[in-house]
Amino acid sequence: MFWWRTALLLFAFALLALILQPLLGTVGSLWLMVLAMGGLLVFHLSNLNRLGKWLNDPSPDTVPESSGAWEAAYRRLYKMVRAQGKSQRMLTAALDRFVAAGEAMPEGVVVLDTNDRIEWCNPRSMAHLGLDRAKDIGQHIAYLVRVPAFQRYLTAQDYSQPVVLRDIHGGDVVLSVQLVPFDSTRKLLLTRDITQLERVQTVHRDFVANVSHELRTPLTVVGGFLETLLDMPDMDAQTRQSQLTMMFEQTSRMQRLVEDLLTLSRLENGAEGRDARVDVPALARLLVTEAEGLSKGRHTFRLELGSDAALRGNYDELHSAFGNLVSNAVRYTPDQGEIRILWKVEDGVASFAVKDTGIGIEAQHIPRLTERFYRVDRGRSRATGGTGLGLAIVKHIAQRHQARLEISSEMGKGSCFAIRFPANRLLSTEDAGLGV
Numbered sequence: 527m528f529w530w531r532t533a534l535l536l537f538a539f540a541l542l543a544l545i546l547q548p549l550l551g552t553v554g555s556l557w558l559m560v561l562a563m564g565g566l567l568v569f570h571l572s573n574l575n576r577l578g579k580w581l582n583d584p585s586p587d588t589v590p591e592s593s594g595a596w597e598a599a600y601r602r603l604y605k606m607v608r609a610q611g612k613s614q615r616m617l618t619a620a621l622d623r624f625v626a627a628g629e630a631m632p633e634g635v636v637v638l639d640t641n642d643r644i645e646w647c648n649p650r651s652m653a654h655l656g657l658d659r660a661k662d663i664g665q666h667i668a669y670l671v672r673v674p675a676f677q678r679y680l681t682a683q684d685y686s687q688p689v690v691l692r693d694i695h696g697g698d699v700v701l702s703v704q705l706v707p708f709d710s711t712r713k714l715l716l717t718r719d720i721t722q723l724e725r726v727q728t729v730h731r732d733f734v735a736n737v738s739h740e741l742r743t744p745l746t747v748v749g750g751f752l753e754t755l756l757d758m759p760d761m762d763a764q765t766r767q768s769q770l771t772m773m774f775e776q777t778s779r780m781q782r783l784v785e786d787l788l789t790l791s792r793l794e795n796g797a798e799g800r801d802a803r804v805d806v807p808a809l810a811r812l813l814v815t816e817a818e819g820l821s822k823g824r825h826t827f828r829l830e831l832g833s834d835a836a837l838r839g840n841y842d843e844l845h846s847a848f849g850n851l852v853s854n855a856v857r858y859t860p861d862q863g864e865i866r867i868l869w870k871v872e873d874g875v876a877s878f879a880v881k882d883t884g885i886g887i888e889a890q891h892i893p894r895l896t897e898r899f900y901r902v903d904r905g906r907s908r909a910t911g912g913t914g915l916g917l918a919i920v921k922h923i924a925q926r927h928q929a930r931l932e933i934s935s936e937m938g939k940g941s942c943f944a945i946r947f948p949a950n951r952l953l954s955t956e957d958a959g960l961g962v
């Protein structure tokens with residue numbers, strides 16, 4: 527209540543003029559009233575002037591000071607402006623936090639207005655959809671994302687599921703895009719890069735198809751023979767023997783495949799095996815003996831031990847990896863060929879290598895050899911009992927030992943498969959404490 531002070535003052539002047547009327551006369555009293563009201567008017571006008579000036583740049587620090595009715599008004603004004611400033615600062619900080627969170631989101635976010643025009647977008651959505659914040663704010667999203675699947679999704683107005691977009695800018699990126707209506711008129715456009723997920727799903731699908739295919743052939747063969755045996759109970763002993771032998775071969779093939787699959791899945795899912803001291807020279811000697819059994823005198827073997835160092839690793843895994851390389855050399859080297867098994871340490875890098883004088887591999891196949899079921903010559907692989915999983919297993923085992931598999935080859939001359947271990951995997955003879 528600011529008015530009562532002024533009213534009280536006016537009333538006091540009027541009373542004073544009335545009391546002094548016998549002394550000043552009527553005209554004098556009226557003049558006194560006029561002077562008092564004029565003074566009051568000047569006081570109010572000057573305060574209005576200060577208020578007007580302050581309103582041009584209102585800040586709690588510059589609220590004018592005065593007396594009387596204006597003092598109370600200015601005090602209230604000061605409190606209001608301060609409280610408003612505080613809540614505005616809090617709102618701005620909250621908004622800044624939301625914007626920063628949106629900017630940092632690993633998924634793309636675009637805010638669309640009622641007419642599907644861009645109001646705001648974060649950097650990830652710009653990268654996904656090729657948007658430019660400087661130019662594209664206010665643009666209709668359909669003009670900027672010109673993929674037919676997206677246009678259909680936008681107009682169909684059923685946003686319960688995301689839509690998958692490919693070839694957005696001619697690249698091989700695959701995006702999952704979903705519109706989420708909010709605020710009754712606006713929409714959020716969320717984008718997620720699912721390229722990697724799609725790749726994994728494709729690999730998984732291919733893998734299942736490959737395994738089924740690998741098992742179907744031997745199963746068909748075994749089924750066919752069993753049917754013949756059932757239909758012809760009087761089959762002569764020699765034919766029966768040869769069919770049983772072939773069935774045995776096919777079941778062995780399926781067994782090898784299942785064993786390799788189990789090894790791979792153990793390597794992929796299993797916990798890291800306990801490390802122990804692996805005496806590589808002794809393992810290499812064992813491998814030569816095993817390979818001689820496989821080769822049955824068709825090849826010559828040379829063991830070249832340039833170091834007596836041992837490795838810190840898993841014996842069974844290393845036996846399996848090195849054994850796979852040696853048996854591949856036997857299987858892909860024609861009779862009379864030579865197979866060298868090498869173990870050496872150079873510049874702190876230990877290498878286990880198998881060199882053969884076999885058929886060799888064309889350069890274009892080399893990067894893909896460690897893919898599951900990848901074979902250069904399917905017929906030869908099968909004929910020699912291959913599953914197509916050997917090098918995939920070798921690669922996994924190498925990775926578990928922080929080692930690298932390196933392949934070099936020359937067509938018709940031979941191949942070299944080397945596993946290179948980092949220095950921290952090497953154990954000298956003094957480290958004999960780590961028992962196997």
Ligand code: ADP
Pocket residue numbers: 850854855858859882884885886887895896900901902903907908911912913914915916917918941
């Ligand atoms: P597989 O069971 O078919 O031998 P691997 O994964 O062990 O499967 O090898 C994949 C492919 O790599 C083989 O099918 C073969 O074509 C090629 N390969 C592997 N080792 C050799 C080698 N020493 N000489 C020539 N080709 C090889």
